[in-house]
Amino acid sequence: MWKASELKLFCLYIVPTVLLCVAASETEQIMELIESMVLYSGAVRILTQAQITEDMISSANDLLNHWAKNRALLWSKSAMTFKAHENLHLPKQVLLHGPLSTHSAFAGESAIGKLGENITCHNATVSVKQIAERMDLLRSSTVWLDKYGHPKLKAHFKFNDDVVQIERRIVQPHETITQFLSSCISNYSFVGEITVNGFSICPFQTNDATNCYIAVKEETGFTAVKVMAVVKTFTDELLFCGYSLELLPYSDLMKGDGILAANNYAYQYCCYIDKESFQENKFILCNVKTFLSKYVLIDASNFYFF
Ligand SMILES: *[C@@H]1O[C@H](CO)[C@@H](O)[C@H](O)[C@H]1NC(C)=O
Ligand SMILES: *[C@@H]1O[C@H](CO)[C@@H](O)[C@H](O)[C@H]1NC(C)=O
Numbered sequence: 001m002w003k004a005s006e007l008k009l010f011c012l013y014i015v016p017t018v019l020l021c022v023a024a025s026e027t028e029q030i031m032e033l034i035e036s037m038v039l040y041s042g043a044v045r046i047l048t049q050a051q052i053t054e055d056m057i058s059s060a061n062d063l064l065n066h067w068a069k070n071r072a073l074l075w076s077k078s079a080m081t082f083k084a085h086e087n088l089h090l091p092k093q094v095l096l097h098g099p100l101s102t103h104s105a106f107a108g109e110s111a112i113g114k115l116g117e118n119i120t121c122h123n124a125t126v127s128v129k130q131i132a133e134r135m136d137l138l139r140s141s142t143v144w145l146d147k148y149g150h151p152k153l154k155a156h157f158k159f160n161d162d163v164v165q166i167e168r169r170i171v172q173p174h175e176t177i178t179q180f181l182s183s184c185i186s187n188y189s190f191v192g193e194i195t196v197n198g199f200s201i202c203p204f205q206t207n208d209a210t211n212c213y214i215a216v217k218e219e220t221g222f223t224a225v226k227v228m229a230v231v232k233t234f235t236d237e238l239l240f241c242g243y244s245l246e247l248l249p250y251s252d253l254m255k256g257d258g259i260l261a262a263n264n265y266a267y268q269y270c271c272y273i274d275k276e277s278f279q280e281n282k283f284i285l286c287n288v289k290t291f292l293s294k295y296v297l298i299d300a301s302n303f304y305f306f
């Protein structure tokens with residue numbers, strides 16, 4: 001992180017200011033080198049803006065291609081590294097994931113470190129094979145364990161590491177909830193509180209007092225759920241029980257003439273709906289491992305954007 005901050009300071013701020021000043025008093029050759037850095041800095045500056053249009057991506061792409069083309073001439077062949085080449089893919093990444101400032105390369109770097117753990121023989125042919133075989137083995141055993149593993153076995157493999165059950169007085173849930181649960185599962189008990197990925201979820205278990213709004217993973221994406229109860233089945237599986245909510249993705253507000261179009265830092269799972277249309281649709285029962293994030297419900301009568 002420290003190194004990244006230094007590079008950011010250099011690339012986005014020092015190059016287009018200090019270096020540009022220095023360039024005036026330098027030789028032609030050094031000036032060309034500085035110009036190359038300024039071109040790169042300009043492309044990165046465009047790709048880190050909060051709002052980026054297709055034209056901007058195309059300009060950044062042109063700048064980067066021009067920069068790469070001259071790089072071998074200016075900085076010698078040894079500057080044509082893989083890292084230098086990777087920069088040409090930045091515009092594409094921005095198209096896929098948004099402005100550079102909103103995503104991180106560190107997850108990828110940490111993944112490379114993890115992959116490295118799979119290598120015990122430093123020979124290109126052999127190590128690639130080792131990575132492939134070991135990842136494949138890991139994946140198929142994880143899939144098997146997830147599908148057929150008994151919860152106690154899973155616990156042994158730290159499968160449920162991010163879910164912690166907390167002893168807490170349990171309020172008797174509303175009748176509609178017990179009725180629904182009895183129709184789905186034969187043998188269960190209620191859990192007072194759990195934490196998932198560090199988020200505490202403690203359903204109030206009455207029909208109107210809960211403040212547990214969460215996002216859970218579904219096959220087609222995600223859905224918002226008002227959690228009414230956390231239940232444990234007789235095989236020790238933990239489930240959320242609640243109402244699914246029909247909401248609109250926040251990102252809708254950032255499209256075209258949406259009210260947030262000029263302010264497009266959308267959070268991935270944020271949702272909204274007109275108060276009149278807020279509905280608890282149908283009961284839903286899902287594994288706590290489908291948990292994605294916890295919501296805060298904000299009930300606002302007016303929105304002002306500046
Ligand atoms: C291989 O890589 C995976 C994924 O990061 C890791 O969890 C696993 O422990 C590694 N396997 C070996 C044998 O190092
Ligand atoms: C790497 O492993 C392959 C396959 O076992 C072998 O043919 C090759 O000679 C090895 N290369 C080196 C440099 O040891």
Ligand SMILES: *[C@@H]1O[C@H](CO)[C@@H](O)[C@H](O)[C@H]1NC(C)=O
Pocket residue numbers: 186187234
């Ligand atoms: C339900 O679970 C309890 C305790 O785990 C057990 O004693 C009982 O036999 C189970 N009942 C059914 C119908 O599975």
